[in-house]
Amino acid sequence: MASPATEGAIRHAALVSSRRTARRARDAAAAQALAGRLAGQVVRISARAGKHGRLFGAVTGGDVAKALTAAGFEVDRRAVGLPGPVKALGTVSATVRLAPEISATVQVEVVPEG
Secondary structure (H helix, E strand, O other): OOOOOOHHHHHHHHHHHHHHHHHHHHHHHHHHHHHHHHOOOEEEEEEOEOOOOEEEEEEOHHHHHHHHHHOOOOOOHHHEEOOOOEEEOEEEEEEEEEEOOEEEEEEEEEEEOO
């Protein structure tokens, strides 16, 4: 049930709205700063591969997120986008979505284990 639009309720709604706006701005600034630090990063992931460069399995967004976390960047695995499953040695670009309109591109270099 709705509450009456008293002066106190209106002030409270305005306060909640201003806090929400400030939090969104702060989160966007933090995401923009992280995007600046992530831009141009090269992430090296070692994986088992056959003699022709085909991987036994695939490198996923979770693997990239784990490597970025190990490098000091806190990234959720669901935020990492690859063009598809990486099943061969080489370099591929990955997009990290940090906020709805903020993303960064990192290079993922898949190298053979050992």
